[in-house]
Amino acid sequence: MTILGIDIGGSGVKGAPVDPARGELLAERVRVPTPQPADVDSVIEAVAEVAAQFDGFGSIGVTFPGVVVDGVTRSAANVDKSWVDAPAAQLFTERLGKPVTVLNDADAAGVAEVAFGAGRDQSGLIMMLTFGTGIGSALFLDGVLIPNTEFGHLELGGADAELLAADRAREVEDLSWEQWAARVERYLRHVEMLLSPRLFIVGGGVSKKSEKFFPLLDIRTPIVPATLLNNAGIIGAAIAAGQAAAGPGPQDPGAIQVDAAEPAPQA
Template identity: 40%
Template sequence: MSLPELPKRAIGIDVGGTGIKGGIVNLRKGSLSGKRVRIPTPKPATPQAVAGVIGEILTELLSREKAPALDELAVGVTVPAIVISNEVLTAPNIDDSWIGCRTTELLKDLPGRTFTLNDADAAGLAEARFGAGAHRDGTVMTVTLGTGVGTAIIHDGVLVPNSELGHIEFEGTVPAERIVSAAARERLEMPWDEYGELLRRYLKHLERIQPVSTFIIGGGISKRSEDFLPFVTGLRAEVMPAQLTNNAGIVGAGLYAAEQSRLADFRNSEQ
């Protein structure tokens, strides 16, 4: 028996440090149907406070004409943390009260089925399926450069979750994201050519840990890729900028939720 076809639409919600964004995801095109909704992230960003904002965004999106039907509604939610089986295990860039949070229980009163994943994984999944990595075989790694560094590994279209290679030690005893992130470049006032050379060394380091066929460079800084990617040379893997930019997390979250929902149905039918 094969997996049932995905629905036409799902909802993705991307929880960030300053804003929580959501949208209706067209799962045929990998794009948003209509404008996304953004609400500032509450302070402190406790699970209960964030759940309230997620509920507001979901209510707005479900009121739209192109909203998914409730009987097939899948909602994907990203968080900046390691997530296994919808349980948050770390909180490096979010309130510590998230550690141990079971998001299925947290969001149980919301309509539809909810599924949670790491934010960088969501962006990487979207890029691999619909963006720069579409139709590419082998292993693709998306490296998201922002406040920190997020990584996502996709092999032949399948996500290998929670790689978190932005936290590895690099050229010393500090996590890589402290010197490689886009925020670090601004803080250190690093010229683009120097930043490109630093990124080249970091990607070479990643190649030794996890060989890939393609690196996709994401995050807002990818809009300036012509300023630094020309200096990222000498790698075995091809290096290219992301295409979905700020919508990648939303698209990936919606896609992940739809696939997990169908997979759950398939497993239940086999029992």
């Protein structure tokens, strides 16, 4: 079964058809710029532009940078506020003419990593963190996604944690790797205190530079970089859409059970 996965990011909307049983892209990704402002109508049209480049897929998975409950986007920290309480799955389904599943972008990346990447075959409590414009989080207990955790918005020193420790903060404040790693360490220690995870998986663009800051982190929990890189959101969205198609309905992926049959090659 071929499913189209589309990942809405802060700078680009990218997508490709996916074999969700193997976690493999079946064609080259197509990317278009994320509209600015990233309001509902503009982003829907950008997603439609990507989807129009492919055919032969049965359903569609779409990631969103915010909380998604029953196909409705409940928050919009890094996109236009018109997304708050928007019936996203319904709107995408009506525009694209196919069943659409919408889920949080970090959750989607985590689903892919636990199925086919750095979290494969790991039991217990696993946490995926994406460091980019903000900090996204995805939490898994024995392979089951606990959706919409939003641990990037924990309070740290009286401020939103992602304002201090996201990769964007490193760039905007021109922090050295040592300065930024100290902030990331403080954040990770706070998460450790709350959750005691067995593994941190770090994604986002900065994961490609893990050798610059991982050695600077003094934490208890094992930490590894994500392996699927920019394809993780696309693959995870497709996995969620595949499970939704087999389950109660296209607008509610429910509790996603990660169960990969074969490993996929690294991106």
